Amino acid sequence: MMINVITTVDSREILEKIGRLLLEKRLVACLQIIGPIRSAYWWKGQLEEAEEWIGIMKTRRELYVDVEKEIRALHPYEVPQIEAIEAVSVLPAYQRWLVDETYRG
Secondary structure, three states: EEEEEEEEEEHHHHHHHHHHHHHHOOOEEOOOOEEEEEEEEEOOOEEEEOOOOOOEHHHHHHHHHHHHHHHHHOOOOOOOOOEEOOOOOOOHHHHHHHHHOOOOO
16 A cells, blocks of 8 residues: 655755655655655744755555654654555556655565
8 A cells, every 4th residue: 555654854855865864764655855845833832933845755555664664764853744644546557656756576
């Protein structure tokens, strides 16, 4: 099953570094970068605002634990957003491509 793993970070360069590592390790088939965006959130009792970048990574559900581990190792936030959203429907050819490009080797 295909999932989209999403994370946010305050630097495009850090997100590119995370994505490149995951791509090189074949843990994800694709990284999409969106941003900059403006985020507002509560942190330690204070309302904060920040410029961030969103990374959406395409992978297989069974690789999520490894993807999360790699993101956490490079992520600068104390509590990073790392979440997976299952793709309900996927074009079969896209699903095959994703499986072919993500493997443990």
